[in-house]
Amino acid sequence: MGDLVENKEWYVAAYSPEGVPTSDHLKLRTVSLSLAHESIPDDHLIVETLLLSVDPYLRGTITGTLEGLFIPQYQLNQVLTTFAVVRVIRSKDSKYSEGDILLNGYGLVAEYSIVPSSHIIRKIDPANGISLSDYLGSLGVPGFAAWLGIEVLGNPKPASNVFISAASGAVGMIAGQLAKIRGCRVIGSTGSDDKVKLIKEKFGYDDGFNYNIESDFDAALSKYFPDGIDVYLDNVGGKMLESVLNHVNKNARIPLCGMISQYNKVWTEREGIRNLLNMVGKEVRMEGFMIKSYLHRFGDFVKDMEKYLQEGKIKPKSKINIGIENFLESLNSVFSNSNIGKVVVQVKA
Amino acid sequence: MGDLVENKEWYVAAYSPEGVPTSDHLKLRTVSLSLAHESIPDDHLIVETLLLSVDPYLRGTITGTLEGLFIPQYQLNQVLTTFAVVRVIRSKDSKYSEGDILLNGYGLVAEYSIVPSSHIIRKIDPANGISLSDYLGSLGVPGFAAWLGIEVLGNPKPASNVFISAASGAVGMIAGQLAKIRGCRVIGSTGSDDKVKLIKEKFGYDDGFNYNIESDFDAALSKYFPDGIDVYLDNVGGKMLESVLNHVNKNARIPLCGMISQYNKVWTEREGIRNLLNMVGKEVRMEGFMIKSYLHRFGDFVKDMEKYLQEGKIKPKSKINIGIENFLESLNSVFSNSNIGKVVVQVKA
Numbered sequence: 001m002g003d004l005v006e007n008k009e010w011y012v013a014a015y016s017p018e019g020v021p022t023s024d025h026l027k028l029r030t031v032s033l034s035l036a037h038e039s040i041p042d043d044h045l046i047v048e049t050l051l052l053s054v055d056p057y058l059r060g061t062i063t064g065t066l067e068g069l070f071i072p073q074y075q076l077n078q079v080l081t082t083f084a085v086v087r088v089i090r091s092k093d094s095k096y097s098e099g100d101i102l103l104n105g106y107g108l109v110a111e112y113s114i115v116p117s118s119h120i121i122r123k124i125d126p127a128n129g130i131s132l133s134d135y136l137g138s139l140g141v142p143g144f145a146a147w148l149g150i151e152v153l154g155n156p157k158p159a160s161n162v163f164i165s166a167a168s169g170a171v172g173m174i175a176g177q178l179a180k181i182r183g184c185r186v187i188g189s190t191g192s193d194d195k196v197k198l199i200k201e202k203f204g205y206d207d208g209f210n211y212n213i214e215s216d217f218d219a220a221l222s223k224y225f226p227d228g229i230d231v232y233l234d235n236v237g238g239k240m241l242e243s244v245l246n247h248v249n250k251n252a253r254i255p256l257c258g259m260i261s262q263y264n265k266v267w268t269e270r271e272g273i274r275n276l277l278n279m280v281g282k283e284v285r286m287e288g289f290m291i292k293s294y295l296h297r298f299g300d301f302v303k304d305m306e307k308y309l310q311e312g313k314i315k316p317k318s319k320i321n322i323g324i325e326n327f328l329e330s331l332n333s334v335f336s337n338s339n340i341g342k343v344v345v346q347v348k349a
Numbered sequence: 350m351g352d353l354v355e356n357k358e359w360y361v362a363a364y365s366p367e368g369v370p371t372s373d374h375l376k377l378r379t380v381s382l383s384l385a386h387e388s389i390p391d392d393h394l395i396v397e398t399l400l401l402s403v404d405p406y407l408r409g410t411i412t413g414t415l416e417g418l419f420i421p422q423y424q425l426n427q428v429l430t431t432f433a434v435v436r437v438i439r440s441k442d443s444k445y446s447e448g449d450i451l452l453n454g455y456g457l458v459a460e461y462s463i464v465p466s467s468h469i470i471r472k473i474d475p476a477n478g479i480s481l482s483d484y485l486g487s488l489g490v491p492g493f494a495a496w497l498g499i500e501v502l503g504n505p506k507p508a509s510n511v512f513i514s515a516a517s518g519a520v521g522m523i524a525g526q527l528a529k530i531r532g533c534r535v536i537g538s539t540g541s542d543d544k545v546k547l548i549k550e551k552f553g554y555d556d557g558f559n560y561n562i563e564s565d566f567d568a569a570l571s572k573y574f575p576d577g578i579d580v581y582l583d584n585v586g587g588k589m590l591e592s593v594l595n596h597v598n599k600n601a602r603i604p605l606c607g608m609i610s611q612y613n614k615v616w617t618e619r620e621g622i623r624n625l626l627n628m629v630g631k632e633v634r635m636e637g638f639m640i641k642s643y644l645h646r647f648g649d650f651v652k653d654m655e656k657y658l659q660e661g662k663i664k665p666k667s668k669i670n671i672g673i674e675n676f677l678e679s680l681n682s683v684f685s686n687s688n689i690g691k692v693v694v695q696v697k698a
Contacts, residue, residue, distance in 0.1 A: 270624065
């Protein structure tokens with residue numbers, strides 16, 4: 001039997017309860033895979049991976065303990081999965097043909113894979129003016145999270161004061177632009193002066209600050225929010241969240257999208273928030289969300305976002321790292337201050 | 350001019366930013382007041398105070414700093430106000446007559462006062478089988494808070510698992526009974542074995558625990574909530590809230606009614622909550638509320654609660670301290686473990 005390929009894939013070698021995962025935890029291996037048409041069941045596809053989405057939540061799949069994000073843990077030796085843009089090589093589903101480009105919701109972090117067609121989220125038209133990496137960014141997990149945080153949970157009125165942390169990250173950059181489309185005053189925090197410049201000049205934030213320089217968050221929020229905060233999309237948790245609670249307006253909303261400053265710590269070592277009592281007096285609503293609970297809204301989101309992208313109302317930014325070998329380094333990069341925008345690994349052009 | 354009376358009243362002598370307020374902060378004085386009909390403007394009443402409501406939130410009016418509950422601070426020398434049951438002595442409002450018994454939303458903590466009739470919430474029918482103290486408890490501030498926490502914000506389904514802290518307090522005892530009426534499984538925490546007995550035998554809780562004995566809250570919640578917590582009405586904040594966040598079910602709701610364990614501390618000394626990341630993974634909604642924002646629902650609440658009281662479906666409990674001299678001691682008692690149910694000061698029979 002022919003059609004055998006060498007297939008590189010990233011798997012979980014050991015759990016990583018705290019700290020940044022290393023090559024002790026995630027390892028690359030090469031296995032043989034048959035790409036023969038007869039080797040796959042009906043309603044399955046053989047695909048080659050073009051692009052892999054690199055998202056902070058993946059950190060939660062290899063802690064080895066179910067807490068915090070409560071994401072099912074990968075078993076040891078299991079290959080990682082993520083959102084992926086793939087191209088069909090062989091199809092046993094009449095809906096898809098060889099050469100189709102698809103968005104796979106459970107893409108294996110591998111060069112090739114055999115996919116039940118139920119895992120496919122949508123077909124991608126490569127001629128519609130949207131770059132493929134945007135299907136993993138503004139049209140993928142982080143874009144959907146940003147849309148849910150602003151459009152559904154935060155729901156700011158025009159002229160509201162909106163604050164977004166990790167403002168130049170994959171979620172933050174989209175969230176800020178969505179809030180601007182709603183007519184809000186939008187301020188972001190991010191980790192370098194260059195990134196502050198970026199969120200203002202490229203993403204249209206009204207202003208922003210570098211939390212490494214303006215490290216007295218209470219003072220910074222007093223300066224940038226003289227009229228208080230109406231909506232805070234929290235992407236970081238910790239001290240920034242605590243400081244925000246000292247500046248909230250009545251009925252402020254705080255969608256909790258993730259807490260990147262806290263992911264690499266066991267919970268007892270995380271920063272405690274001491275001023276939740278402010279939530280009583282200011283009648284604040286804080287609400288965590290996971291995109292998997294809102295899949296019934298994915299179509300609405302795609303419709304909005306494709307329009308904004310095609311009209312140029314939302315300008316995304318991606319960092320494309322070439323080569324599946326760079327997956328671990330790419331995952332770690334989203335926890336570092338060097339990260340800007342959406343991180344994608346390009347496996348094949 | 351006659352009708353002069355000696356009028357005892359409690360006023361703010363000094364702010365009390367932390368700790369339990371003492372006689373340095375709240376003082377009793379005697380002033381002269383004219384009870385002559387001609388001494389009051391139109392649409393005003395002269396009333397004598399029968400009962401005064403003693404509530405934890407009053408602590409927030411004399412911290413001297415606007416944080417936490419964000420309640421306007423009394424000025425120094427100002428007389429305290431609270432919900433009060435009063436009797437009309439003189440009336441310059443055709444809606445009210447001498448002898449009427451009224452619920453005053455801004456009752457001065459004084460024996461007599463001159464009241465704009467706009468402060469009157471309702472007329473009380475003393476013959477309807479409801480004791481006067483219940484108008485300050487189950488039908489007053491704590492009853493309304495309990496109703497909002499369960500009926501409006503928590504909104505548990507039948508058979509949901511509901512947890513209530515400070516379960517034998519003025520809010521908790523009503524909240525637990527409301528959740529039972531909804532068909533929930535209701536567990537309470539409270540500070541003594543006698544109070545655990547009380548919430549089970551008198552208030553109908555399914556079970557309860559003494560947090561001073563079962564002081565490993567995580568272990569206690571594992572034991573009493575093997576299926577997790579769907580709704581937690583938080584009255585205490587601090588470590589109990591943190592432990593609850595380790596036991597929440599998906600889409601759990603946490604109405605924040607007040608945080609009695611934290612009121613007597615400046616915010617930087619309060620207990621930090623380290624596991625808010627669980628709110629993301631479990632998609633928890635936590636929401637603070639103040640009754641003043643829900644006054645449009647007060648009529649609905651009264652209708653429900655009067656029915657429950659008259660049908661015996663809700664059994665309240667009050668501690669009536671006799672004599673306005675005991676107001677400060679009564680206020681401090683609501684922060685102590687000795688407190689059970691609603692605390693009221695009876696000024697006049």
